[in-house]
Structure formats: structure tokens, C-alpha cells
Amino acid sequence: MKRTLFPLIAAAASLTICWSCSEPEPDNGTVENSDGKAEFLTYGFYAEDNSALTEDYIAEVASDMLIRLPEDVDKTALVARFTTSEGDKVFVGSDEQTSGVTPNDFTYPVDYIVRDDAANISASYTVTVDKILPKVWQQMTVFNDDGMDNGSFAMCISPEDNLPHFFLTRTNADDLETGVVASFSGSTLTAGSEFTVDSEGTKIEASKIDIAADADGKLYVSYYNSDKLSDDEYDRSYYVYTGSGSSWSQVGAKFGFNGNDSALEIDPATMRPVLAFQSNDRNASIPRRSLGIYTFDGSSWSAGSEIADIAGMSVYGYHMRVFNGSLYLCGLVQNAPGTYFVFKYENGSWQPVVNALPAGMSQTNMVDASFAVATDGTVYLCAGGDEDANGTWYITVYKCAPGETAWTRIASPIKDNSASGMSTSTNFVLDLCDDLPVVLYKNRDTDIPEIVMLNAETLQWNSPTALGSVGMGSYLALEFAPDGTGYAAFLDNGETSSLHVYKFDEMPAE
DSSP: OOOOOOOSSOOSTTEEEEOOOOOOOOOSEEESOOTTOOOEEEEEEOTTTOTTOSSOEEEOOOSEEEEEEOTTSOOTTEEOEEEEETTOEEEETTEEOOTTTOEEOOSSOEEEEEEETTTTEEEEEEEEEEEOOOEEEEEEEEEOOTTOTTOOEEEEEETTTTEEEEEEEEEOTTSOEEEEEEEEETTEEEEEEEEOBOTTOOBOOEEEEEEEEOTTOOEEEEEEEOOEEETTEEOOEEEEEEEETTEEEEOSSOBOOSEEEEEEEEETTTTEEEEEEEEOOTTSSSOTTOEEEEEBOSSOBOOOBOOGGGTTSOEEEEEEEEETTEEEEEEEEOSSSOEEEEEEEETTEEEEEEEEOOTTOOGGGOEEEEEEEOTTSOEEEEEEEOOOTTOOOEEEEEEEOTTOOSOEEOSSOEEOOOSSOOOSOOOEEEEEETTEEEEEEEOTTTOOEEEEEBOTTTOSBOOOEEOOSOOEEEEEEEEEOTTSOEEEEEEESSTTOOEEEEEEEEOOOO
């Protein structure tokens, strides 16, 4: 698979760092309309021309080009493929080069001359081949906003900029828990304006928050308002807004009543928000503790509906995510028969992908859920449970391949280090990096957040990576951008409740 990963650091304008790209493959040879220029139009190393490569590595053309290849690639006879303007000839020393044919030793930088004999002009290029830098988790920023004590947050990555955006709650001057969106401007995380009143002037006491971005990068946020409207009446409704910075508009009217944590996503088919929450209203049409799904038709929100396979059941640990252009929902059913489920939203209805309890897990041991879907449709589930003879709980990852209906454990369980005190949240989250699971969790012995990544060769977990040395509270997030960059975030357990953001990216060159 070919992917485009742009340079992390723009050094001098003449230096271009190349990873692997998804640009169209150029034709071997020349391109018409030279305009009297001697120049490379494209340049790269293609797997078709080099048996040592499994994918293509294409440069953005500049006078100096640095192309990073896997460390074990033999650099002594690499074949470059390039295009030039019509009539140009390419030389390394006195040897004329043929695109896609001529090998060169790239152990050291290779100097090219592109020459237009008719115009009597030439241009020089230098190509350096180096190893791909390893990726590491590095702290990106620590964000502290007034009033964030004991707050919460949700994170999403916008496909427009491949950067994380955060929806946080904080206590304002009126002692209300309001919401605020914080986004990156360069390396700085900046908070926008507070959500203090809704479109009807109702004060906001925000909780049960979430944030999502559509395919164009448009942000949406949701929250539950628990503010008191009068001496004997509370709002207890859900709100969805869209916008950025200090400009936000409410999406439809408020809806729902007296619910629990919400899950917000954008349906890729309609580019409209979808919200799910567990009912907590004994008088609602959706039974108490059952999951209701609410959709927006462009002007108003639906009355809410249940998914037939889990209707009337007690649903917890639910999350919605978009993978491979489709909307998925994951969660667990705690009352008999207990299951961990994943549904896919297609043509306006939810289709079951898997709905089963992992083998060996007791229904009484079910705790929370997190999931992701690989490009081949394999579903990965991170669940809490698997209590051993000593009463120790573990975080365990399972998978369900396309066409299968049961969960299969992968690798060894990840110890959660908490022998007791577990309830409906174990502070963990799963996502995929190169289609392999990555788990961020709270080490309950130290309160330090740790990340484990599945090794592609051993198919076991690599040693945990601690994110700093500051203890975390109850909230964390993990997500990988389409370009392969990962972001992890957590609120610490200090008095100021700072938001710590880490980035998984190439180690800076020495």
C-alpha cells in the first residue's frame, strides 16, 4: 500500500524529506512543454524497479532531496525513476541515466546533472538516502486552563489538518461547568469561547461531552445540560453545536431527556451528526439503561430509536467511530445474555458485525469496551475482565475477522494492576497503528498512563511506554491520524488538572 507522509520539519526550502507517497506513478521518460528548463519533474524509488522495496518512496523535487528507506534496504544498487522536460538528459558523472533502469550506489549522496543541450542550460540535484527514523511518543504540550479542576475532556482528530481537537469542561465564574473547545495553532493549544448559554438563553452546566469531525474537518460537539431551569425543573437535555474558535451554532433544538454518557459521531453517508446515549428516564419510550440512537435530518433530531438486537437491554461502555468510510458502534450488554457488540451503520440501519461474549470471560467480569476496525474489516476489541485465581483483572484485546461471529484473543492479556475497586470504567482505550492494536491505559499501581503496541513480528505486546511521570485522573484518549501520526492525551490528577498531549512520530534527526 502506498501512503503519503509529509515532512515533519520544514528545514531549508531546498531540503525535501520523503517517506512513502500515493502520487500517481510517472511514465518513464520525458514530459512535453519544457519552457526551456532543465529539471526533474518527479523523482523516487519504486518497488516495481527495486526488489528490496515493498512500497514506493517518492520525493518532492528540490535541489537537495533526502529519501528515507527501511534500514535493511541495500543502498548499493538502487534504481531511481524520474521524469524530466522533453529533450533533457540526466547524468551521474559522465554516465547517462535511464529512468527505471540505471542503478546507482546511494551509500553516499549522489549528484545528478539534468541538461538541456538545445537551450544550453543545466541544473544540479543531490539525492541522499538515509534510514527511516524510529517513531517515539513525545510530549507535545501541557495545557492548563482556568477552572479545569476535576473537569473532563473528549478528543477527535480532524482529517483536514491531522491534528487533535479537544472539548473540555471547566468551572466558570458563575460556578457552572461549561464547555470549551481547544485546537492547535502550530504547537500551541488555544481555547475558544465558552459554551455558557444555549440558543434559548438557558445556562449551561455541561457534562457527558463528546467531539467529532466530519470528512471535511468540520467540528461538532455534544453535551448534556444539567442546569436548573427553575426551583423544581432541570434542563437534562442534550445539545449539539458545530463551529470553531469563538463561532458556534446549535444544530437543531435540544433533544432527549435524563440520559447518561453520550457518544457523538458523523455519518459519512449524510455528513450529519448521530448521537447515542443510555436512557435514564423511567417514563421514556426507550427503556431505562437501554441505548437510544438519535439522528439529525438537516433540520431536526429524530425521536430516538433502539437497535433491534440489543433493544431493552442494559448497555454500557458504548462508543461510535468512523472507520473505512463507515460508521460503527461498540458496547457491552450487561444483563443476560451478556455480550460485547459491534454494529455497522448501512443504508439507515444498524447491521451486526459481532455480538458475543469472549470465550472464558464471565459475564460478571465485563468492564467497559474500546474498539477499532482495520482496513480489511477485522474488528479489534479491548475489554476489561479475565479475572484470574488471585482476583487480578486484566485488559485484554480480541479480534473478529470478516465472516467470523466470535471474538478471538490476541497476544497475552495486559495486566491492569488493580486487584479490586474496578467498576464500569477501567481507563483504557484502543486504536490501530498500521492496522495493529495500540492500547493506552492507566497503570493503577502508579497512576501513570502507559501505552503498549503489538509487535508485528512476535504478535505480542512490546514493553509498556510510560507517558511522563505525572499521575493521571479518570480521562484519557488515543487516536491515530490518517497519516499514521498518533496522539494520546490525559488529564492529570493534580490540583490544576492539566491536559497532557503526546504525539507518536518520527524521532528528531540528530
